[in-house]
Amino acid sequence: MEEERVSPALPDRLRDRLGDSLRSVVGYTRNDYTVHYLRDDVAADYDDAEIARGVEEMRFESLEAEYVNDLFAERHGELRCNVTFFEDAVELNFPLSETEGLAVAVDADHFARQDSFVQYVLDLVTDAE
Numbered sequence: 001m002e003e004e005r006v007s008p009a010l011p012d013r014l015r016d017r018l019g020d021s022l023r024s025v026v027g028y029t030r031n032d033y034t035v036h037y038l039r040d041d042v043a044a045d046y047d048d049a050e051i052a053r054g055v056e057e058m059r060f061e062s063l064e065a066e067y068v069n070d071l072f073a074e075r076h077g078e079l080r081c082n083v084t085f086f087e088d089a090v091e092l093n094f095p096l097s098e099t100e101g102l103a104v105a106v107d108a109d110h111f112a113r114q115d116s117f118v119q120y121v122l123d124l125v126t127d128a129e
Helices: 010-021 040-045 048-076 108-114 116-128
Strands: 022-028 033-038 082-085 089-097 100-107
Touching: 010 022, 010 033, 010 100, 010 108, 022 048, 033 040, 033 048, 048 089, 048 100, 089 108, 100 108
Parallel strands: none
Antiparallel strands: 022 033, 022 100, 082 089, 089 100
């Protein structure tokens, strides 16, 4: 079995930084995954099969990272993180290799406060509707 490279201290360090805005921390390899942290209210919304499907999506993004790097790395550098911004949550996927990664989810309002540019663009798009 592949062993993931996620430090056991990582969830605590993220909780120290994000507080209650941290929703989940999941490390994954090609064939396995570990839920390092799952906030209680988030856990109540997902069953094991739904978590496994979410991890599978993160794996696809890690596989896609090689393709994205082939297209853009020369001009932009290596892909470091995919960010998917939902209404209530932000999923950050850090592909560590083609078969391994780290998925971190935070509350959307926390992320928006940290990156005012994202909120600025969202406000512009929303105002235009």
